[in-house]
Amino acid sequence: MPIHDWTRVEAGVFHDFHHAWIEEIKRILNARVLPPDYYAMAEQVTGGFGPDVLTLQGAAPDDEPDGSNGSNGSNGSNGSWSPLGPNPGAGGLALAEPKLAPSAETDMEFYRRKAASVTVRHVSDDRVVAIVEVVSPGNKHSQMAIEQFVRKAAFLLDQKIHLMILDLLPPGPRDPNGIHALIWEAIDGRPLPKQERPLTLASYETDETIRAFVVPAAVGDRLTDMPLFLLPRGCVEVPLEATYQAAFDVFPRRWKPRLEG
Template identity: 40%
Template sequence: MLVRGGRRNRPQPRRTTTRDEREGRTMPMHNWARVKSGVYHNFHFRWIAAIMDRLNAGLLPEGYFAMAEQVIGQPETDVVALETFADETPCRGGEGSVTTAPVRAQTRFVVQYPPETLRYARKTHRVVVRHELGRVVAVVEVVSPGNKDRRHSLRTFVDKCVDLLDQQVNLLIIDPFPPGAHDAGGIHQVISAVYSDEPFELPPDKPLTFVAYQVSPLLTAYVEPIAVGDPLPDMPLFLRDDQGTTVPLEQTYQATWRVLPREICRLLEPAD
């Protein structure tokens, strides 16, 4: 496993800082561990929709589209990016089509897994994950408390993620919860252990994990750890090799927060 620091001095900024129109301040990551899972689920549902809508509104290139909460031969996924089948003419309805371009991933950690360490390198064939409307090329997962509250729940979630990576599906995981009893080193450490004996260590002061996995030509993880109170990073979503798009997580998070009931917002705002 090769780990290197991400490049932070590129001309293009890593994130765009926005303002919460209701509060007039920069939108931070809230402490979702403070509320019950049902309250978080309400936000989770709307955030997934906001991410899907933003992808379909011009972020995905021609011939790609996103759908939410799809079952693709395994447990339900949050957001699925599909490539239309080759014999179909794509139909776009967003802000206009874009072409595929290399993603300029700028994260704190970049972890590469040499081919000899990869579990899927020993497979004799590849399985193409298909949906009735297209080929699945990427999945976005926003972690919920139920994904990690029990050993079996964590194993089910990790197995789903590993199966997607093994089947050459790119993956973006957003975990707004700190490590717990069953993922003491964070969700990426558990997934990384499948492919490497070298454990990945989260910075102690940044316990929340945002990680994008690029499956081709070499399995690579782009990890951006943050803390409660930090702005959300924009993260890459790979579609084919190094081609893909950037998901504006702070923008979609802010849009979701603005339409939450005031009663829920009060539960998460710091006390004066």
């Protein structure tokens, strides 16, 4: 199914589809994509970012119910949450290298004080390892909104939380080269050249450096499956085309002709 032109409908109409799509992404991640010791949940809050889908690592079998593992809180750190990803050897994971080649990689240490004013608060005892975010009109409606989105995305990457950003909305005056370009400039300090195709699918792998896997897209294109990183160099493929189509299949008929016309 080709990507639709979502500028043909009001923000509230896209909002309805947005929720249906993230629910399909969550469902397929849990049903057949994620390894058994990971799970996905929709619409929790991580430091005010408001992620659409969280990917978390479950507690080890011998952990206490409160996630303390018999010590003073998560990871034995007086109840504080550690945003770092799981031990690469844990759980016998069978994760793959991404099929896509990275579009860019930082060549300098990430400036860790850039977002010091943002506080990430843990909403459960399980560790967040990745976030999927579908960009909405609300993320672009003001300069403050777009700066907040970019700042929090950069902060989460600095905290070793992998991201996938799906931007099916065309660039505007506040993001003339798309939100990915703003995120990359925030973490690398260098602007990206303008891309010819206006929409963007981006996955970010974060470790000692940050690598971006970017697929530019346009209205009428089919969606490319994208890597969602759970560990550095270890990812699962998220079937974006299949989940998009499943969400559109149950989209209200009232609005389909305007999008398909």
